[in-house]
Amino acid sequence: MKKILFAFSSTAFFMIASIVTVKAQDSTMKAEVMPAAVQQDIVDIAGGSPEHTMLVKAITDANLTKVFKMNGPYTVFAPTNAAFEKIPESDRTKLMKNKGELAKTIKYHVVGGNWNSTTLMAAIKQGNGVVELPTLAGSKLKATVEEGKVKLTDENGNALYVTNADIMASNGVIHIVDAVAMPMQQVTAAKK
Template sequence: MKLSHLISATALAVSLMFTAQAHNHEAKADIVDTAVAAGNFSTLVTAVKAAGLVDTLKSDGPFTVFAPNDAAFAKIPAADLNTLIADKDALTKVLTYHVVAGKVMAADVVKLNSAKTVQGQELAITVKDGKVYVDGAQVIATDIVTSNGVIHVLESVIMPK
C-alpha cells in the first residue's frame, strides 16, 4: 500500500501547514515547538504543560507522538476536559498513552498491529479502506518530522484502558 493512499483529503488540508517541515528531515524544532508553531494543537500544548511533560518532549527522544489536534479535544465535553487537565496523574497517563518511544514513520506504522506506549499499554493499529487508525482514532496527517521525532495527527483523543 502506498503512503500517498493513506492521506485523506482532510489530512492534506491539515498537513499543508506542515509541508515544509514534513519534507525537511533536518528539522530544527522539537516536538513541543513544532506543535506550538502549527497553531492547531493549543489544547495539547496546554495539557503537556499542565502535566509537566514539556522537558520530556523537548529532550533528545526520539519519540513518535500521535497528537490529537484542537478539533479532537473539542469532542470531549468541556467539564470532562477541565477535570482531566486538573488531575495531573490522570492527564499524564492519557498524554503518555499518545507517545511511542522511537521515531516511527507512517510507512512503518502501517506495518504494525500495535505499538507500546511510554505509558506502558499497547495501542491497537489498524488499516482499513486506505486509512490508518490508532485505537480507533483516524490518523489525519503523517510524518511531521521534528528534531526529536515525528508527529502523526489524530482526529480524536485516545484513552488508556
Template sequence: MKKTLIASLLAFGALTAVQAKDIVDTAVAAGNFKTLATALTEAGLIDTLKGAGPFTVFAPTDAAFAKVPKADLDALLKDKAKLAAVLTYHVVPGKVMASDVKAGKVQTVQGSAITVTTANGVMVDNAKVTATDIAADNGVIHVIDSVIMPK
C-alpha cells in the first residue's frame, strides 16, 4: 500500500525529490550573477564551487562587474590564471554567516587576506556587502557591490 501511494504521488507530480543547490546553482538561480558565472566558467572554477566546501563567497553582482572598465574585464576574462586569482580572492574557506563576521583580516582561498570592516555596514576591502546569508548546501553567499582585487 505504501509503495503504491508513493508511486501514485510521484506519477502525479505531487511528490518530487528535493535537490539542494550548491553555491554555483544558487548564484545562477538568483539571476544577477551572470558575469560571475561566466568568469567562474572561464577560470575553470565551477567544479570547485560545486564541491563539498564549505565556502563563503563574496559575490559581485553583474552591476559590480559593470564598474570594471570593459577593456580590463575583457582582458581579465582572457587571462585564466589572473582570473582564477581574482575569483578565489572572493572566497573564504568555511561557512561564515553574517552573525559570525568580525572586523579584521580574513585569509582567502587565493592566499591573500581581505580586510573586513564593520563600522558603517560590512565592507570587504572596498566593496559594500549588500545582502547576506544566501544559503547553499556547500556554503553561503554574501553579495557585494564591487569586484575586489588582490593586492
C-alpha cells in the first residue's frame, strides 16, 4: 500500500511540476512576444511586411507617416501590393503622382477607434447586417458579412474583403484587405 501511495504521490508531484513549468514557459513567452509586437505602430508593422511595400510608399508619398504614427487608436484596412496592382497601371500612376488624391485614398482606409474583428462583427449584427464606418477621409465604408468574411463597400460600390484580421499595433489594429477602396471623385460642374 505504501508503494502504491508513494507512486501515486510521485506521479501527482511530477504532473503538478510539469503543469507549473508549462504555465511559467507560456507566461514567459507571452511576456517576451506580446510587448514587442504591440510596441510597433501601424507604420512599423506595415513597413515590415513585404506584401505592403506599395501601401508604405503611398503613406510616405502622401506625407501621412506622422498621422499613422500618432497614438490613435486607429483601425487600418491595409491593401496589399496585389490589391494596388488591381488598379489599372495608368490610373495607379496618376494616383501616386497626385498627392492630394493619394492622401484622400489612403485616409479612406483608416477608421478612428479600435475596430477589432469582434467589435466589427458585433456592430454589423447590431446594425441588422450592416454598419457604416466613418473614415479619416470624411467618407464612409459600408461593412457587411458575405460568406463568413467581412466585406467593405466603398462609395463607388467596389467591394474589398478582409483576408487577415486583428494584427495588433501600439496605436490600433490592422486588417489586411484584397482591394483598394476608392473615395468618390469630386466632380466640378462645367461652366456654361
